[in-house]
Amino acid sequence: MSATLTVVGLGSGNPDRLTLGIVKKLTAASVVYVRTKEHPVMAALAELEITAQSFDGLYESLSSFPEVYEAITSQLIEEARSAAPGTNIVYAVPGHPMVAESAVSLLRQRCPGEGIELQILGGESFLDEAFVRLGFDPIEGFQLLDASGIRSSQLQPELHTLIGQVYDTFTASETKLCLMELYPPEYEVIVGHALGVEDEESIITVPLYELDRLEGYGNLSLVYVPANRTADIRKRTFARLHEIVDILRSPEGCPWDREQTHESLRKNLIEETYEVLETIDEDDPEHMKEELGDLLLQIMLHSQMEEELGTFTVFDVIEGLNDKLIFRHPHVFGDQSASDATEALQNWEGMKAEEKRRKGLKPEEQSALSGVPRDLPALMKAYKLQKKASKVGFDWDNVSDVLAKIREELDELQEAIDTGASEDEQLLELGDLLFAATNVARFIGADPEEALTRTNRKFVNRFQYIEQSLLRKGTTVQQSSLDEMEALWQEAKIQERKV
Numbered sequence: 001m002s003a004t005l006t007v008v009g010l011g012s013g014n015p016d017r018l019t020l021g022i023v024k025k026l027t028a029a030s031v032v033y034v035r036t037k038e039h040p041v042m043a044a045l046a047e048l049e050i051t052a053q054s055f056d057g058l059y060e061s062l063s064s065f066p067e068v069y070e071a072i073t074s075q076l077i078e079e080a081r082s083a084a085p086g087t088n089i090v091y092a093v094p095g096h097p098m099v100a101e102s103a104v105s106l107l108r109q110r111c112p113g114e115g116i117e118l119q120i121l122g123g124e125s126f127l128d129e130a131f132v133r134l135g136f137d138p139i140e141g142f143q144l145l146d147a148s149g150i151r152s153s154q155l156q157p158e159l160h161t162l163i164g165q166v167y168d169t170f171t172a173s174e175t176k177l178c179l180m181e182l183y184p185p186e187y188e189v190i191v192g193h194a195l196g197v198e199d200e201e202s203i204i205t206v207p208l209y210e211l212d213r214l215e216g217y218g219n220l221s222l223v224y225v226p227a228n229r230t231a232d233i234r235k236r237t238f239a240r241l242h243e244i245v246d247i248l249r250s251p252e253g254c255p256w257d258r259e260q261t262h263e264s265l266r267k268n269l270i271e272e273t274y275e276v277l278e279t280i281d282e283d284d285p286e287h288m289k290e291e292l293g294d295l296l297l298q299i300m301l302h303s304q305m306e307e308e309l310g311t312f313t314v315f316d317v318i319e320g321l322n323d324k325l326i327f328r329h330p331h332v333f334g335d336q337s338a339s340d341a342t343e344a345l346q347n348w349e350g351m352k353a354e355e356k357r358r359k360g361l362k363p364e365e366q367s368a369l370s371g372v373p374r375d376l377p378a379l380m381k382a383y384k385l386q387k388k389a390s391k392v393g394f395d396w397d398n399v400s401d402v403l404a405k406i407r408e409e410l411d412e413l414q415e416a417i418d419t420g421a422s423e424d425e426q427l428l429e430l431g432d433l434l435f436a437a438t439n440v441a442r443f444i445g446a447d448p449e450e451a452l453t454r455t456n457r458k459f460v461n462r463f464q465y466i467e468q469s470l471l472r473k474g475t476t477v478q479q480s481s482l483d484e485m486e487a488l489w490q491e492a493k494i495q496e497r498k499v
Contacts, residue, residue, distance in 0.1 A: 003030075003080045003087035005116055007104055009096045009123020010034075013197035013220055015044035017124045025121060026050050029090035030083070033076065035103070038219050039094050040197050052092065065148060066102070073106040080116045094219065096125035100146065100164050126164065126222065129196035133203065134224050136160045141227060147171040152181040157233045161225040166191075166217055173212035175223055182236050183225070185209040190224040193217075242314060245300045249308065262302060269298045281453060327351055368392045380449050382438040390442065399443035402436065409433040458496075465492035 008025055011017040018041065026032055026045065032052040034042070036059075045052060055075075058068045080089055097104045097120050104120070111118040131138060141159040147166045155161070155178070166172055179189070187208045193216050194200035202216060211223065234240040248257040272295040279288035303314035328351040331338035338344040356362075368391065372384045389395065396402050413429040415421075421429075441448035466488040470480055477485060 003083035003085065003089050003116075004119065005076060005080045005089050005091065005107070005111065006119040006121065007091045007093065007097045007101075007107065008121045009125070010039060010041040010092050010094055011124035012095055012126040012129040013040040013194055013200070014124075014129075015041050017196070018044070019121075019123065022121055022123055023048065026090055026092065028088065030087045031079070032090045032092060033079075034092045035072065035094065035101075036219060040194065040200065040220075041094075069102040069106060072103040073110065076103075076107065077110060077114055077116060080111075081114065094126075096122050096127075098122065099125045099127060100144075126195060126220070127162070130162055130192065130222065130224065133195045133201070134190060134192065136226070147175045147223070150175055150178045152178050155179070155182050157182065157225075157237070158227055158229045160227045163223040163225070166221045166223055167219060168217050169212050169215075172214070172217055172223070176208060176211040179208055179211075179225065183208055183233065187233075188226075190226070192222050192224060194220040195222070241296075241300060245297070245304050246307075249301075249304050257301070260301065260305075262305060265298060265301060269295075269302075272298050281457070324355075327355065368394075377449070379434070379438060379452060382435050383441060383448050386439055386442060396439065396443070399440060402439045402443055406433065406436045406440070409436045461496075462489055462492040465489075465495065 006025060006029075008022045010022075027048065027050060029050075032050060034052045034054045036056050037052070037054040038056070042052075055068070055072050058071050062068050062071060076089070076091055080087075083089060091103075091107075093101050093104065095101075107118055108120075127138075127144070136142075138160065141156075143154070143156060143159045143161050145154055145161060145163045147163050148171060150163060163175055166175060179187075185208055188205055189208050189211060191202075191204045191206060191211070191214055193202040195203070197220070200220075204214060206214065228234075231240065248254045251258070272291065276288065276291045276295050279285075279291050299317075300314060303312070303317055307313040326333045328348045329344075330336040330351060331344060331347050336347055338347055356366075369385055369388050372381060372388065376384065386395075396405070409429065409432045413426070413433050416426045416429045438448045440446075441451060466485050467477055469488050469491070470476055470484075
């Protein structure tokens, strides 16, 4: 039988709050370890003639907190293993052993497997003092976060938020930057130092932007962000967006939004997508932000309609997307590798095929052209169909053969026109010509949709140059001859080259 390892809490810092049971356990211990001697209670232990060994040296010799906690855990376990049976080893930590004590969590995981009896005696946590000194009731909604690993995704403004482990100015700065992703710079937060410790306690209210300009951060420091349930603070949260869309679709909401269906909003989804693409082409981030919001609204509305039917919610959509991204990136989240984009794409396609097999589908029995959306714009669809056919070897050998095919299709279109073929036949010949031209894009590594978009933009710019030039002359395109417009068109081309 190994020694007994007991973890006790030294409380928030006021020696008067030490429990009698913990004092007795410390006094009777064979050996006492403390995580740090930088704690107000240590002076009281010295008065009780309780000697303790600290792990402060590990903080100086190791480069990260996880390494420190792992080293503390290993040393305590080794001490308990090698000690004589009946030895009572006590490990004392600030506050409560089960609050923000990573080494205690590790001991709870490892001691049973090592055959070590582990006991834990609670002490007053810094939370007890925080509830009293900062004056809030945690039942109203409360969360405790660690400054050393805080993320903006954890923030919930409707909850009272305590951020512990604010050891120094650096962690205060990291905390500030995280909070400012959700809260305005002027938002008031409260910094507490040594809460409940006589002559050491300090409680300061500051605007968020000044959080890392304060002095006095240390082992007993925390940041308190009061709960705020106003819509103004919550407007940067996804939960608020979901709430707003739900309200709009509710009986008390907007009559127009209530009447919409998947079918009625179909065209809106397409239009908003193209408006986003336009902002990308224009390299206009501010406009892009707005249009991405409009596109997101369409996704939220369609998801809300299904939530009302009980089929799925937008959170199911998010879950499915997260699962898909992780599954299809085994070179990021799994044990595969990808040295370049080509290998990454191969992994993606391989995992797509695996997804189908798991759904009971057999990729090898499906058409090589499957997976191309029916309602894609024709030019984009032609490009995707050709890419899929190319993957199974149905392709031209080189771009020269494709250009020859274009000339062949052009001759056939010319013949259909010259011979007075039906409109339907001429239409089909035109389609063949466009399809052949799309093939060239793949061979030169271009996106045909982007190529035509650029040409459209170029046409608009040149034509508007003609209109503006004519207006300066006191005339319009309707009043000008084709020769006049052509001359201005050539001027526009020259101006483009100068830019």
